[in-house]
Amino acid sequence: MSELPDGYRVLQVPAERQEEFLAVDRLAFVIPPDPAVDDVVPFPVPADRMVAVEAPDGALAAVHGSYPFRLPVPGGVVPCAGLTWVGVRPEHRRRGLLRAMIRAHLDRALARGEVVSALFAAEAGIYGRFGYGSAADELRLTLPRRAALRPVPGSEELSVRLEAADEARHGALVQDLHERMAHRPGWATRPTPELRVRALVDPPPWRDGAEPLLLATVADASGEVRGAAAFARKAQWEPTGPSAVVRVRQLLALDAAATHRLWSFLLDLDLTATVESPILAVDDPLTHLLVDARPARPRVTDNVWVRVLDLPAALAGRRYAAPVDVVLDVTDALVPANAGRWRLVADASGAAEVVRTEADPDVSLDVRELGALYLGGRSLAAQAAAGLVRVRDGLDVPAVAAAFTWPVAPVCSWIF
Secondary structure, eight states: OOOOTTOOHHHEOOOHHHHHHHHEEEEEEEOOOOHHHTTTOOOOOOOGGGGEEEEESHHHHHHHHEEEEEEETEEEEEEEEEEEEEEEGGGGGGGHHHHHHHHHHHHHHHHTTTEEEEESSSSSGGGGTOOOOOOEEEEEEEETTTTBOOTTTSTSSSSSEEEEHHHHHHHHHHHHHHHHHTTTTTTTOOOSSHHHTTOOOGGGTTTTTOOOOEEEEEEEEEEEEEEEEEEEEEEOOOOTEEOOEEEEEEEEEEEHHHHHHHHHHTTEEEEEEEEOOOOOOTTTTTHHHOOOOGGGGOEEEEEEEESSSHHHHHHSSSSOOSSSEEEEEESSOOOGGEEEEEEEETTTTTTTEEEEEESSEEEEEEEEHHHHHHHHHHHHHHHTTTSSSSEEEOOOHHHHHHHHSSSSOOOOSOOO
């Protein structure tokens, strides 16, 4: 077990040291203070979730925080610690501070009853060694103006309203739409007022030359809003004419008609040439609506990472796409209670029971690979083909892999 150097200690950061906490993270992430941002963007980490490593001189040397998520998983929702704001001052690196903070984070999350942890990895090579597995991918598209969409019944009946985005007027609407879309695994909603404000806040330094944020809503004949898109245009002019870029921060739609109507509106704005999508799931409805997806220049990268904390509670907290009876032999260097053999039995409803067993293992894997499988977006068969998991001879690998997958691709729609 890694120990901190002499004189260093982990502590919960008191509220009066919030600015010092913030200063460490700004230094680590190269984010200088800016009153134009700081005065309107609330500090989002809950006071009881600010944790740091204090150096021998009493100054904070490293920090991290977390959010209290209820994370959608296949067929359910589980308590989750959303790890965030992880940073180490440059002169204190390579001393085991990050490992000590991760241990503290895992212990604190388990004490709160959070059965998994999730994060976005600023550097993809860091968190695997702490048991986090890349559990989802995200898709971004750069669409040409007037990209053709296949028709969807009901789209033309929806009316569009365009307004300046305003958190006070539109925040509750956007939050409601976002929560109503939380059937997708990984789709963390914003649980605190500070995070909800950040969904629509629009300080000028964040605009990179674009106009103030706009909000387009679509409503049915009864006036019920079925979707919304927050976006801004950045003007550009070429010798051949206007070529503004439409940057879509988020698009929320409750059904296919609302999806089609919003994208039809965004793809036909005057003086524009391209439309940049927000974070999308790899199976987002837009990918099926495009007549020709090739000009959209799709880019896929990792999205949310998951770490299993309480193995039996986490595995029983999700559902399975097919009946399965499998013995997992799990290694976990940081949470010894997860290590060993577990029998997972899921019935036709997808509900599962997970218990300790001495039976011979069917699948041997590290908790990192288990985290990657957890949201249903990775394939156990692919992991086995890559040599990341071991399966016993004769195991019906496709059947076991099918049970762990889910019909809807996981994604988290915002970076935390």
